[in-house]
Amino acid sequence: MQGTATVCDDPDELLRLATAIGxxxxxxxxxxxxxxxxxxxxxxxxxxxxxxxxxxxxVTG
Incomplete structure (x- = not known):
C-alpha cells in the first residue's frame, strides 16, 4: 500500500480508538x-x- 499518512497523538482520540479496537x-x-x-x-x-x-x-494456496 502507498498513501498519505497522518499522525494523531490526541489522548481522547487514542482512547476512543484503542477502546473500539479492544x-x-x-x-x-x-x-x-x-x-x-x-x-x-x-x-x-x-x-x-x-x-x-x-x-x-x-497467496498461501
Whole structure:
C-alpha cells in the first residue's frame, strides 16, 4: 500500500480508538481495559489515505 499518512497523538482520540479496537478483538467486557492500557503517552494513531493498493488472492494456496 502507498498513501498519505497522518499522525494523531490526541489522548481522547487514542482512547476512543484503542477502546473500539479492544472491543473488537478482546470482547466488549474487556474493551475499556484494553483502551486505557494502550492509550498512553508515546502511542500514536496513524491513518493512511491509500493512493495505491496492490493485492493478491490465495497467496498461501
Amino acid at each position: 472491543g473488537r478483538y478482546t470482547g466488549a467486557d474487556r474493551a475499556e481495559e484494553f483502551g486505557r492500557r494502550n492509550a498512553v503517552p508515546g502511542e500514536l494513531v496513524v491513518r493512511i489515505r491509500p493512493t495505491r493498493i496492490v493485492s493478491d488472492f490465495d
